[in-house]
Structure formats: structure tokens, C-alpha cells
Amino acid sequence: MTAAPAQALSKDRRRLRVDETAIGDRIYEIVTRACALVVPALVVAIAVAVFAAAWPAFAKLGLSIVTTSDWDVAGGHFGAAPAIFGTMVSSIVALIIATPLAIGVAIFLSEFSPSWLRQPVGFLVDLLAAIPSVVYGLWGIFVLIPLLREHVMPFLRDTLHLGATPFFSGPAYGPSMLAAGVILAIMALPYISSVSREVLMAVPRSQREAALALGATRWEMIRDAVIPYARSGIIGGIMLGLGRALGETMAVTMVIGNRPEISASLLAPGYTMASLIANEFSEATNDLHLSALMAVGAILFIITLIVNAVARWLVWSVSRRRAQ
Amino acid sequence: MIGLTYTAAALATLPLLFILFHLLVKGASSISLDFFTHMPRPVGETGGGMANAIVGTLILIGIASVIGLPIGIGAGLHLAEKKTTRLAQTTRFLADVLNGLPSIVMGIFAWEVLVRPIGHFSALAGGVALGAMMIPLVTRTTEEMLLVVPTSLREAALALGYPKWRTSISVVLRTALAGIVTGALVAVARIAGETAPLLFTALGNQFWSTSIREPIAALPIQIFTYATNAYEELHRLAWAGALVLISIVLVISLAARFVTRSRFGAPVD
Numbered sequence: 001m002t003a004a005p006a007q008a009l010s011k012d013r014r015r016l017r018v019d020e021t022a023i024g025d026r027i028y029e030i031v032t033r034a035c036a037l038v039v040p041a042l043v044v045a046i047a048v049a050v051f052a053a054a055w056p057a058f059a060k061l062g063l064s065i066v067t068t069s070d071w072d073v074a075g076g077h078f079g080a081a082p083a084i085f086g087t088m089v090s091s092i093v094a095l096i097i098a099t100p101l102a103i104g105v106a107i108f109l110s111e112f113s114p115s116w117l118r119q120p121v122g123f124l125v126d127l128l129a130a131i132p133s134v135v136y137g138l139w140g141i142f143v144l145i146p147l148l149r150e151h152v153m154p155f156l157r158d159t160l161h162l163g164a165t166p167f168f169s170g171p172a173y174g175p176s177m178l179a180a181g182v183i184l185a186i187m188a189l190p191y192i193s194s195v196s197r198e199v200l201m202a203v204p205r206s207q208r209e210a211a212l213a214l215g216a217t218r219w220e221m222i223r224d225a226v227i228p229y230a231r232s233g234i235i236g237g238i239m240l241g242l243g244r245a246l247g248e249t250m251a252v253t254m255v256i257g258n259r260p261e262i263s264a265s266l267l268a269p270g271y272t273m274a275s276l277i278a279n280e281f282s283e284a285t286n287d288l289h290l291s292a293l294m295a296v297g298a299i300l301f302i303i304t305l306i307v308n309a310v311a312r313w314l315v316w317s318v319s320r321r322r323a324q
Numbered sequence: 325m326i327g328l329t330y331t332a333a334a335l336a337t338l339p340l341l342f343i344l345f346h347l348l349v350k351g352a353s354s355i356s357l358d359f360f361t362h363m364p365r366p367v368g369e370t371g372g373g374m375a376n377a378i379v380g381t382l383i384l385i386g387i388a389s390v391i392g393l394p395i396g397i398g399a400g401l402h403l404a405e406k407k408t409t410r411l412a413q414t415t416r417f418l419a420d421v422l423n424g425l426p427s428i429v430m431g432i433f434a435w436e437v438l439v440r441p442i443g444h445f446s447a448l449a450g451g452v453a454l455g456a457m458m459i460p461l462v463t464r465t466t467e468e469m470l471l472v473v474p475t476s477l478r479e480a481a482l483a484l485g486y487p488k489w490r491t492s493i494s495v496v497l498r499t500a501l502a503g504i505v506t507g508a509l510v511a512v513a514r515i516a517g518e519t520a521p522l523l524f525t526a527l528g529n530q531f532w533s534t535s536i537r538e539p540i541a542a543l544p545i546q547i548f549t550y551a552t553n554a555y556e557e558l559h560r561l562a563w564a565g566a567l568v569l570i571s572i573v574l575v576i577s578l579a580a581r582f583v584t585r586s587r588f589g590a591p592v593d
Binding site (some may be wrong): 024025031032034035039043049050101103106107109121125126127130133134137172189193246248250274277281283297300301304308311312323 | 325326328329335337340341343346347350394395398406412413414415417418422424425428433436437440459460463487489490512519551562577579
């Protein structure tokens with residue numbers, strides 16, 4: 001007599017549990033999917049917001065923002081060419097300094113380092129990425145710039161006689177394209193070296209062993225077997241560093257001198273897109289000025305988006321090859 | 325050539341040691357109890373501290389974490405479970421791209437969405453900008469940590485009749501917890517020193533404020549303002565502020581390594 005209701009009850013309960021499970025799974029599924037959707041949504045939202053803010057300037061000034069170099073707030077001229085030039089040059093200088101160093105560190109860590117050194121050196125280099133850019137800027141103003149002005153710049157210009165070329169001519173003020181390039185090199189270095197290290201470690205053993213079996217020395221093995229295999233991944237790492245350098249704001253603003261002129265000399269002050277926005281945003285006087293700054297931001301957004309997308313694709317192509 | 329790679333390694337570690345050395349030499353002398361408990365003095369007077377900026381930075385980190393951590397971990401769970409769907413692949417790729425986006429662009433975004441329509445700068449806008457920067461970072465590290473969890477563990481839980489959602493949360497997520505905490509700490513360390521987005525959002529504040537609707541002081545902004553000011557006294561405070569900021573960042577970074585190490589015996593990187 002008691003069996004039937006109990007059975008019915010347990011059946012009910014079982015159905016209830018199945019329902020609960022289904023509901024729980026459904027909720028879990030919806031919540032995590034919504035979280036995953038936030039990322040693409042954020043990219044779209046950023047693009048829309050930045051271009052909406054930039055639109056009045058693009059509509060009014062058109063391409064002259066990119067092509068002209070006259071930034072005159074009172075006169076309503078907003079030519080950002082010097083800032084675009086400065087962004088490019090400071091980033092290229094940074095890569096010229098950082099790339100050989102970073103690849104050297106990556107090869108050291110993946111191939112030659114004694115095992116007791118691998119962890120600490122890797123950690124110290126990675127830690128460079130953790131230092132806030134405003135701290136780099138502070139160090140740049142009070143340590144790096146005096147050092148460059150007193151020692152490095154006179155050395156490059158006079159002792160090495162590079163002053164005869166347009167690239168190192170003119171007075172050494174201190175705040176300069178060179179200072180920005182050096183700071184950016186230090187900041188980009190950990191990104192390039194950590195990606196390169198990962199990519200180098202992803203090169204299969206067989207590749208190395210084949211080279212050694214053919215009688216290659218360890219260095220020949222790295223040059224002829226390891227690096228060619230990892231090349232596109234290393235280029236991806238360099239481009240990631242480039243992406244960092246292009247968009248870096250505070251440290252550059254603090255050391256580049258903020259002068260909107262195009263000069264071939266690395267000793268002369270310059271300007272970058274990010275430092276232009278950071279400097280003038282708080283004192284933007286009218287809507288067109290503000291919008292012109294946002295337009296510069298939109299251009300920066302597009303450039304870094306492309307650089308990063310290509311970089312990621314290159315790094316992925318290496319790791320995918322490894323997976324196959 | 326092998327010697328050259330040794331030289332490169334030595335050269336690459338030099339800047340960090342230099343920077344830490346100068347921070348200690350120039351900053352340590354200005355750090356006292358006053359620095360943590362007092363407000364900035366008007367320009368020209370000596371003494372004073374950065375109490376408001378330190379509290380402001382902590383509040384901003386708090387807001388950013390409340391936004392960035394749950395969304396990032398949720399997205400990471402989705403990516404680890406639905407590896408090859410179109411949404412997962414798009415999210416994975418765009419998270420990587422977002423990670424490389426200049427922080428100043430994130431500032432412009434938060435300004436356009438949360439400052440311009442409302443009409444004034446606020447701590448909330450700053451926290452949202454920083455939180456948005458955390459999302460892609462946390463998403464990718466969470467996913468990577470979850471992928472390390474053996475499938476057999478998940479299968480065992482499912483075989484015991486655990487629903488899928490409980491398996492994910494109390495078995496898989498729990499197993500990878502140390503790694504996820506590490507990822508979260510790394511993300512916090514990364515945004516703690518961000519300055520550029522705050523110029524457009526939190527703005528900085530010379531006075532004591534803990535309201536999230538008002539502009540708020542933050543260590544990085546204060547360091548920037550002081551470092552670019554002509555007064556010597558403020559340079560001293562800038563160095564002290566930088567030392568405090570870098571200590572916060574380094575403690576979080578070291579904690580991140582420690583959490584992972586204590587659980588797995590060795591860091592996972």
C-alpha cells in the first residue's frame with residue numbers, strides 16, 4: 001500500500017532531477033556563451049565608439065588629417081602627419097634595437113642556457129613586461145635622457161662622426177626620437193623574446209637531430225634547421241612587439257619631446273599619435289579639435305588591429321604546424 | 325655566436341636591474357608613514373603623501389576585477405569546452421587581438437561610452453576601461469589552464485552522474501583553480517599600472533574621493549603629473565609613488581608565481 005506512492009514519488013523526483021540538470025546545463029551554457037560573446041562584442045563596440053567620435057573630423061577634414069603636417073588648433077588645421085611619422089620612426093628604431101637582443105635571449109634560453117639560469121633569466125626578462133609604462137617614463141626622464149644627452153648622443157654624433165649624416169645631426173636636447181626608441185625597445189623586448197622562445201621550443205626534436213646527424217655544429221643546427229622552421233613565428237613575435245611600440249603612450253609622451261615636426265635626425269624631438277592624443281585631450285578647446293584627436297585614435301586603432309591580427313596569424317601558423 | 329647569445333641575455337636583464345635600482349635609490353628615502361596616510365600638499369610645500377591616489381588605485385582595481393574576472397573566466401570556460409565552434413574560434417582570435425590593442429584606444433572607448441554621454445569623468449568609467457582590458461587576458465589564461473585538466477577527470481565526474489554544469493564548475497574549474505588565480509593576478513598586475521585609459525576616464529583628483537561617480541585619484545596619473553612638473557619636491561614624490569606602484573605590481577606578480585608553484589611543484593609557463 002505504501003509502495004506505490006513511494007515509487008511514484010521517486011519517479012517524480014527523478015524527473016525533477018533530470019529537469020534540474022537540464023535547466024542547470026542550459027543556464028550554464030547560456031551564461032558562458034554570453035561571456036564568450038562579450039569579446040567580439042567589445043571589439044565591435046570599440047570600433048563603433050572610436051569611429052563615431054572621429055566622424056566629424058573625418059567628414060570635415062577628410063584625408064588632410066593624414067597627409068598634411070600643419071597642426072594649428074586656432075586655425076582649424078589638423079594635420080597629423082608628423083605624429084604618424086613619429087609613431088612609425090620611434091617603433092622602427094625600437095625594433096632595430098630590440099629584435100637582435102630579444103632573439104639572442106630567446107636562443108640563449110631555448111638552446112644554450114644552463115638549466116639553473118633558464119628560470120631566473122626568463123623571469124627577469126618577462127618582468128620587463130610587468131613594469132607600468134609610467135614608471136618607464138619616469139625613469140626615462142630622470143635617468144635615460146641625461147645619460148643619452150651627456151654620453152650617448154655626443155658619442156654617436158662626434159666620436160663616431162655620425163653627425164655628418166642627417167640621422168644624427170643637430171643639437172642634443174635629450175628628449176628625442178632616439179630616447180623614445182630606446183624606451184620602446186626595452187618595453188617591446190619581453191614580448192618579442194617570449195614569443196620567439198615559445199616558437200623555438202616548438203621546433204620538433206627530429207628537426208634538430210637530423211641537422212646534428214648530418215654533422216652540423218650546434219650553431220649550424222640553430223641557423224640552418226631551427227630558425228628557418230620557426231621563422232614565421234619569430235616574425236609574428238616581432239610584429240607583436242611592433243604592436244606594443246606603436247600604441248605605447250605614457251612612456252613615449254614623457255621622453256619624446258612632443259614637437260610636431262618631421263625631422264630626419266633621431267636627436268631631434270618628435271611626436272607620436274598616442275602622445276598627441278594624451279597631451280592634447282585634456283585641453284581640447286572645441287569639438288573639431290576633440291574629434292580630430294579621436295580621428296588620430298581611429299587611425300592608430302586600425303594600424304594596430306592589422307599589425308596584431310597578422311602577428312597572431314603568423315604565430316598560429318607555426319603552432320598549428322607543430323600540432324599536425 | 326654562442327657567446328653573443330650570452331651577451332644578449334646579460335644586456336636584456338640590465339634595464340630591469342637598472343630601473344629597480346634607481347627606484348630604490350630615489351624612491352625609498354621619500355617613503356614614510358606620511359606617504360601612505362597624508363594627502364598631497366599644495367605645490368611649494370614640502371611633505372605630504374599620496375593616500376588618496378593609493379586608495380583610488382585600489383578602488384579602480386576592484387571595479388575592474390568585478391567586471392573583468394567573471395566575464396573572462398566564463399568566456400574561458402566556453403572556449404575550453406567548445407574548442408572548434410565558430411564563436412570559440414572568433415573569440416579566441418579577437419581576445420588575442422584585443423590583448424595587443426593600445427590602452428589609449430580603450431580609454432577613448434570608455435570616454436565615448438561612459439564619460440561623454442554622462443557629462444563628467446568618473447571612477448566607474450576608469451574601472452570599466454581597465455576591466456575591459458582584463459577580459460581578453462583572463463579569457464585566454466583561463467582557457468589555457470582548463471585545457472591542462474585531464475579529460476578523464478571530467479569523464480569520471482560525468483560517469484558518476486554529475487550534471488555537466490557541476491562537472492565544469494566543481495571538478496574542472498576547481499582542479500585548474502591555482503592556474504586561474506595566477507592568470508587573474510597577472511591580469512590585475514597588468515592593469516594596476518595603466519595610465520593612458522585613466523586620462524580619459526578617472527581623470528585624477530587632488531582631493532579625497534571614494535565615490536565611483538566622481539573623478540578619482542590614481543597612482544599612475546599622480547606619478548605622471550608629478551614627473552612632468554617642474555618642482556623638484558614633486559619629482560621626489562613621483563619616485564616614491566613609482567616605488568609603491570612597482571611594489572604593488574611585483575608583489576602581485578610574485579604571488580601569481582607562488583600560487584602556481586605551490587600547487588603543481590613548478591610554474592606552468
